Amino acid sequence: MSLQTARKQYILFACAIGGFLPLNSAVFAQDTGVIENKASESTTQEAKAKKKNEEKGTEKIQVTGSRLKKIDVEGTTPIKVIDQEEIQKAGITSVSDLFRNQTENSFGSYNGGGGQISDGQATINLRGIGSDRTLVLVNGRRLPSEASLGGVNINNIPIEMIERVEIVKMSASAVYGADAVAGVMNVILKKNFRGVATSLSNTTTTQGGGDVQSFSAVGGTDFGNTNVTVSAGAGRASPLFSRDRDDLWAYKGNYGYSAYANPPGTYSWGIVDPKRPSNSRGDYVYRPSSNCPEGNKIAFENDPTNVMCRGLRRDASTAELQTERENWYAMANTNTELNNGVRVNTTAMFAETETFSQKVNRLDTTDPLTGLDYMMRLQDAPADIQAQVAGLGLTTDETTMIKVLTRALPNVKGNTRNRDTAMGGMIGLGGSLSENWDWQVDLSSFGTQRQRYYNNVDDKVAFSEKMFPMDGTTPQLNLFSPDPALLQDFFTNLYGKERNGISTATAYATGTAGTLPAGDISLAFGLNAQHETYELIADPKDKEFFNEGPRYWGSMNSDGKGERDVSSAFVEVNVPVAAKTEVGLAGRLDNYDDFGSTFNYASTLGYSPFSFLKLRANYGTSFKAPSLSMLYDKSSGGYLTVTDKTYCKVELGAENPCGQDGEAYSVYVNNPGNNELQEETAVAYNFGFVLQPVDFFDFTADYWAAKIEGLHNQEDLDTIVERAALGQAIGTSQVVRVDDPNRPDYGKISRIDNSYVNLGSMTTSGFDLESNFNWNITSTQMNLRTRYSNVLSRKEQIADGSPNEEFVGAYGVPRYRTSNTFGVRNGGHRWSLDALTIGRMENSQFDSDPSYGYIKAFTRYDTTYSWDHPWNGTVSLGVFNIEDKIGGLHTTDRTRGLVSYSSRNYDALGRRLYVALRQRF
Numbered sequence: 002m003s004l005q006t007a008r009k010q011y012i013l014f015a016c017a018i019g020g021f022l023p024l025n026s027a028v029f030a031q032d033t034g035v036i037e038n039k040a041s042e043s044t045t046q047e048a049k050a051k052k053k054n055e056e057k058g059t060e061k062i063q064v065t066g067s068r069l070k071k072i073d074v075e076g077t078t079p080i081k082v083i084d085q086e087e088i089q090k091a092g093i094t095s096v097s098d099l100f101r102n103q104t105e106n107s108f109g110s111y112n113g114g115g116g117q118i119s120d121g122q123a124t125i126n127l128r129g130i131g132s133d134r135t136l137v138l139v140n141g142r143r144l145p146s147e148a149s150l151g152g153v154n155i156n157n158i159p160i161e162m163i164e165r166v167e168i169v170k171m172s173a174s175a176v177y178g179a180d181a182v183a184g185v186m187n188v189i190l191k192k193n194f195r196g197v198a199t200s201l202s203n204t205t206t207t208q209g210g211g212d213v214q215s216f217s218a219v220g221g222t223d224f225g226n227t228n229v230t231v232s233a234g235a236g237r238a239s240p241l242f243s244r245d246r247d248d249l250w251a252y253k254g255n256y257g258y259s260a261y262a263n264p265p266g267t268y269s270w271g272i273v274d275p276k277r278p279s280n281s282r283g284d285y286v287y288r289p290s291s292n293c294p295e296g297n298k299i300a301f302e303n304d305p306t307n308v309m310c311r312g313l314r315r316d317a318s319t320a321e322l323q324t325e326r327e328n329w330y331a332m333a334n335t336n337t338e339l340n341n342g343v344r345v346n347t348t349a350m351f352a353e354t355e356t357f358s359q360k361v362n363r364l365d366t367t368d369p370l371t372g373l374d375y376m377m378r379l380q381d382a383p384a385d386i387q388a389q390v391a392g393l394g395l396t397t398d399e400t401t402m403i404k405v406l407t408r409a410l411p412n413v414k415g416n417t418r419n420r421d422t423a424m425g426g427m428i429g430l431g432g433s434l435s436e437n438w439d440w441q442v443d444l445s446s447f448g449t450q451r452q453r454y455y456n457n458v459d460d461k462v463a464f465s466e467k468m469f470p471m472d473g474t475t476p477q478l479n480l481f482s483p484d485p486a487l488l489q490d491f492f493t494n495l496y497g498k499e500r501n502g503i504s505t506a507t508a509y510a511t512g513t514a515g516t517l518p519a520g521d522i523s524l525a526f527g528l529n530a531q532h533e534t535y536e537l538i539a540d541p542k543d544k545e546f547f548n549e550g551p552r553y554w555g556s557m558n559s560d561g562k563g564e565r566d567v568s569s570a571f572v573e574v575n576v577p578v579a580a581k582t583e584v585g586l587a588g589r590l591d592n593y594d595d596f597g598s599t600f601n602y603a604s605t606l607g608y609s610p611f612s613f614l615k616l617r618a619n620y621g622t623s624f625k626a627p628s629l630s631m632l633y634d635k636s637s638g639g640y641l642t643v644t645d646k647t648y649c650k651v652e653l654g655a656e657n658p659c660g661q662d663g664e665a666y667s668v669y670v671n672n673p674g675n676n677e678l679q680e681e682t683a684v685a686y687n688f689g690f691v692l693q694p695v696d697f698f699d700f701t702a703d704y705w706a707a708k709i710e711g712l713h714n715q716e717d718l719d720t721i722v723e724r725a726a727l728g729q730a731i732g733t734s735q736v737v738r739v740d741d742p743n744r745p746d747y748g749k750i751s752r753i754d755n756s757y758v759n760l761g762s763m764t765t766s767g768f769d770l771e772s773n774f775n776w777n778i779t780s781t782q783m784n785l786r787t788r789y790s791n792v793l794s795r796k797e798q799i800a801d802g803s804p805n806e807e808f809v810g811a812y813g814v815p816r817y818r819t820s821n822t823f824g825v826r827n828g829g830h831r832w833s834l835d836a837l838t839i840g841r842m843e844n845s846q847f848d849s850d851p852s853y854g855y856i857k858a859f860t861r862y863d864t865t866y867s868w869d870h871p872w873n874g875t876v877s878l879g880v881f882n883i884e885d886k887i888g889g890l891h892t893t894d895r896t897r898g899l900v901s902y903s904s905r906n907y908d909a910l911g912r913r914l915y916v917a918l919r920q921r922f
Contacts, residue, residue: 076607077618078169078171078605078617079169079171080168080169081105082167083099088165089919090865090867091863091879092865094160094202094213095123096125096155097110097125097155098112098160099160100155104769104790104819105127105170105184105790105818106125106127106818107129107818108792108813109813109903109904110123110126111123111124111152122150122154122451123154124152125155127170127183128184129765129792129795131183132152133151133180133625133628134182134681135152135180135182135184135185136177136184136185137186138188139188139190140187140189140348140427142427142505143177143531144157144503145502147451148501148559148630148634154449156421159352161215161330162190162330163188163189163190164190164192166187166188166189168184169184170687171184171705172603172685173623174589174621174622174623174683175571175573175588175622176571176573176587176603178567178591179591182625182709183707190332191230192230192334192348193228193334193336194221194228194230195222195228197220197921197922198919198920200215200234200917200918200919201917202216202915202916202918204913206913207911207912208245209245211238211322211323213238214236215235216236217235218232227335227336227337229334229335230333230334231331231334233331235328236326237328238323238327240321240325240359241322242318242321242359243318243322243909244320246911248887249887250315250900252898256898257313257314258299259314260407261407262311262312262318263297263310263312263317264297266292267290267407268290269287269290269310269406270287270288270382270386270403271286271287271288271404271406272390272397272401272402274286274395285404286307286393286395287301287307287308289309289310290310290385290386291389293310297310321358321359324357324358326355326357328354329353330353331352332350332351344430349425349426352422352423355419355421356419358418360415361414361415361416362414363459363492366405366406366407368464373469374405375405375406375469377405377475378401378475380399381475381479386403402473405480415455415458416456417454417455417456422450423447423449425446425448426446427443427444429443429444430442434512435512437513438512438513439511441511442506443506443507445506446503446504446505447502447504448500448503449500450498450499450500451499452496453495455496456494457492457493457494459491460492461547461552461554462552463490467487467491497559500535500536501534502533503532503534504531505529505531507528507530508527509571510526511523511524517578519582520577522576524575525571525572526573528569529569529570530566530567530569531566533565533566535561535562536562537637539559539560544560551669560634561633561634561636563632565593567591567593567594569589569590570590571589572587572588573585573586573588581609581610582606582608585607587605595632595676596626599624599682601621601624602622603621605618613692613694614693617688617689618686618689619685619688621684621686622682623683625680625713626680627679627713631675632676634673635674638670638671639669639670640668641668641718642665643666643719643750643753645659645749646723647726649664649665658749668718669753670754671753672715672754673754674756675756678758678759681709681712681759682710683710684707685707687706689702689703689769690702697776698773700773701769701772703769704768705767706765706766706767707764708764709762709763709764712797714758714761715755715756715757716732716758717799718755721755732758733754733758734753734756735753735754737750738751760799761798761799762797764805765794766792766793767791767792768790768791768793769789769791771786772786773786783824784822784824785823786820786824787821788820789817789818789820790817790818791816791817792817793816794807794809795807810842810843811847812844812845813845814842815839815840816842817838817840818837820835820837821836821838822835822836829868829870829871830867830869831866832865832866833864833865834864835863836862837860837861838860838861839859840858841855842889843856844856844891844892845893846893846894853892856890856891859886861884861888862883863880863883864879864880864883865877865880866878874918874921875917875920877915878915880914881912882912882913884912885911887902887908887909887911888906889903889907
């Protein structure tokens with residue numbers, strides 16, 4: 002291939018990437034071909050072809066991790082490629098599922114579990130260094146970070162739109178700018194399609210719940226010198242409840258029952274027993290309602306005389322492990338070659354996902370101010386309760402009060418609904434400046450919006466005033482004869498919105514700066530301008546406070562707005578200093594109009610002492626910019642537990658306001674922005690080798706290490722409270738206590754303000770191994786691939802002078818992950834067996850009780866089969882989690898029989914059956 006042809010091909014690919022996603026720094030990883038020759042057995046012939054091109058020294062390609070064009074496919078940067086075949090084979094239904102299966106997902110990632118503010122969203126956490134320290138790109142362009150999520154929502158990228166994914170497994174801020182501390186994930190979208198293709202898939206769990214269906218179509222054609230590709234698709238997922246999984250329910254005996262899981266329409270009540278001496282703290286006699294089934298009348302374990310109406314916790318559980326989800330997307334891509342040699346590419350895309358939680362009872366019978374239960378006068382209670390009290394032989398009068406538990410009003414239910422919308426586009430233009438130089442200009446803009454609807458939210462003020470009077474009278478709202486008009490005052494609907502956006506313009510040139518005996522000196526340089534925005538819009542009602550905390554239960558109260566401009570200049574050079582040695586240097590200057598400027602550099606070294614061996618090493622600096630929300634949030638937070646020895650007085654015994662022996666309680670913690678926050682800085686390096694002594698075997702090994710300083714952290718709450726009580730400085734934090742002596746909670750902490758600051762450091766290291774065997778037996782091709790990632794150490798120092806705490810091996814932090822894949826191909830038939838292993842970790846109770854020991858390593862087995870039938874289509878079948886087990890399942894309470902698992906590392910789907918039909922016309 003001539004240099005002119007190679008250059009034209011490169012420009013075509015570079016423009017084709019263009020599009021409308023935010024472009025950040027010079028992210029010039031273009032979708033110009035498969036990066037490594039060991040992704041699967043199907044790439045053997047392609048690898049040989051590329052090897053021939055390398056020997057000829059004629060064809061250069063550009064890969065993620067560098068903006069320079071290179072002949073060497075296996076470069077000095079460790080890169081992993083996940084191609085379309087691997088995505089389809091694995092039955093992947095979302096980008097979060099795709100990354101969950103990778104060994105570089107060291108400590109797991111957030112995947113948008115049910116019942117959380119970020120339902121339906123997900124992040125990527127490369128090497129466990131942090132989702133906000135992992136850069137996510139689409140076609141080499143930067144996506145906006147979600148303010149409420151603390152990272153990019155990767156579920157905004159429909160899996161059906163993806164051609165392949167490239168993962169740079171090293172720090173890369175010298176090339177990509179901010180946030181590429183752990184590495185980079187670059188998603189390459191489909192383009193240049195001709196014809197029409199459709200895909201239909203269904204995934205069903207054998208235990209029920211969590212089923213997923215999807216449909217997509219793509220069509221493309223040429224109009225003269227322009228290719229137009231259009232794709233669209235939709236999908237849905239059914240909810241998965243914890244009650245659907247037997248393994249999650251292992252309660253012993255009566256511990257499986259609860260008075261708060263009572264059958265519908267029943268309840269329990271209690272009355273103070275004046276015969277008991279400890280009634281100063283409320284010693285009650287408990288009884289079930291008269292309509293409670295006999296099988297649900299269960300006595301206290303330690304007091305058979307007290308009976309409540311209890312139901313199975315499992316039957317009453319509303320906990321969702323996966324919410325109901327619907328999504329759809331559309332994308333259009335054009336690629337044009339003008340007569341003057343200029344390539345023009347445009348991409349426009351839209352994606353929307355909506356999640357729905359199930360409706361649950363909203364009425365709460367606990368006072369949000371005091372924590373006390375619903376009380377009413379006995380004389381206002383139903384006649385059957387009065388008769389039961391009379392049968393107890395207790396002395397009562399008109400002031401006697403009873404406690405009512407779990408008297409639900411089933412007609413008052415509520416739920417949350419989230420709608421995530423992502424849209425944007427890119428325009429890329431490129432051409433030749435001369436025989437050895439090319440130019441590229443990219444414009445992009447991308448925006449996301451999250452809308453959150455919260456229906457029938459409890460109003461704490463109405464509850465406190467109308468259900469929990471302090472004068473010993475029956476509340477205005479009588480649970481046994483509720484006034485519908487009065488009930489309306491207890492609830493409201495809330496609506497919150499979040500917007501994030503990024504727009505970028507980049508211009509750069511790349512070419513040959515000179516020639517040495519060993520080859521050409523490659524050079525790239527350019528400029529970048531970027532504008533970022535975010536806005537959190539809380540419902541006006543959600544800005545109302547009660548007792549220093551949000552007025553409404555489950556508040557979405559987050560409010561803030563900010564923007565900034567970033568300008569950057571960058572340069573990268575690759576020098577073949579000898580026939581077998583190349584040296585690369587990169588530098589980037591980023592100027593932020595909020596926290597200032599930062600310069601980062603990187604150096605790479607590649608040495609090939611033999612034709613079958615390549616040694617490589619990288620060293621450089623990187624940084625994470627403070628997020629806009631960390632800088633400009635006005636209000637954002639939630640309820641956390643704090644230890645407060647000033648208010649909680651253990652020495653008072655039963656009179657302790659925090660309960661006997663209690664020293665902690667829940668407090669609303671607000672996280673206002675800190676406009677003095679600076680960037681995190683990091684130094685990282687890696688070295689390794691690529692070995693391929695024969696065509697059918699290759700082996701890769703890389704060691705990596707990083708140190709990050711000035712972490713974006715928050716002060717420990719207990720430390721803040723302790724310092725405040727001693728009158729010591731607590732920086733930008735604030736501790737607010739109830740100062741009204743007439744209130745029953747006088748002196749209690751009502752709110753803590755705790756902003757992000759630059760605090761502490763992190764050091765981490767590990768290594769990756771990969772091997773591939775490929776062999777043929779007559780017409781059958783076989784491949785055995787092993788990937789292994791091990792985090793040797795992950796230490797954090799919370800503050801100067803504090804010890805470095807090791808986290809590897811702790812709960813949720815396994816030391817290693819291994820993936821083994823055996824594949825067989827014969828003509829149009831493909832079969833594979835996969836095994837994904839996650840290493841052992843401490844039990845979640847290990848810190849408080851080491852006798853709980855460790856969670857054993859867990860291996861999940863999957864198998865898939867695909868057939869390319871003669872009618873231009875493919876049928877795929879799969880069984881995932883063949884053994885139908887929940888990984889990481891462990892006991893958290895031996896007495897009661899409680900069990901749990903780490904949802905960041907495992908899922909509770911169990912065995913899944915997968916079928917997909919793909920047809921091309």
